[in-house]
Amino acid sequence: MQKFNLSVDMGGGIVLQGYVYEDLPLAAALKAAAMQVDQSADQARATIIGGSLRVVEYEMAEKEAAAFKSVDFQGEVPPTVQAVVDAQGVGAQEAAEGILAETAAWRGALCEIRTARLKGKAQVLKATSHADAEGLADAAIAAIRDSIAGITTA
Numbered sequence: 001m002q003k004f005n006l007s008v009d010m011g012g013g014i015v016l017q018g019y020v021y022e023d024l025p026l027a028a029a030l031k032a033a034a035m036q037v038d039q040s041a042d043q044a045r046a047t048i049i050g051g052s053l054r055v056v057e058y059e060m061a062e063k064e065a066a067a068f069k070s071v072d073f074q075g076e077v078p079p080t081v082q083a084v085v086d087a088q089g090v091g092a093q094e095a096a097e098g099i100l101a102e103t104a105a106w107r108g109a110l111c112e113i114r115t116a117r118l119k120g121k122a123q124v125l126k127a128t129s130h131a132d133a134e135g136l137a138d139a140a141i142a143a144i145r146d147s148i149a150g151i152t153t154a
Helices: 026-049 052-070 079-088 092-125 130-147
Strands: 006-011 014-019
Touching: 006 026, 014 026, 026 052, 026 092, 026 130, 052 079, 052 092, 079 092, 092 130
Parallel strands: none
Antiparallel strands: 006 014
């Protein structure tokens, strides 16, 4: 968890800027720690997904690959599946199955990220000391990072 040069918006026009974690009032420290859990989740999602337009692309590929699979990989190869065939030099079935496996992996990781983020923030915001909040935030951030280990997307 970052502990130096922190900025915390306390609401009501009160913004604490440039603080060291231990010097923040407890309420501000809890907000700072919770904010870092959110930021870690944002970074993890961006690592596996990229931008929002890439999500649209991945979902389109998933839909086309699933439709192709539903007809036993027969007929015209959908464009998003054909793109993988052309890029990787694999067969259409292998490409479609790869798309579906990737999709399942990143969707699972997104669920794990969400679970770790929500649980971590809830725990952090209930902490009764700076040290407890820091430990809980660090554990949540580690769980978030672990959730994307080995996840790749095209």
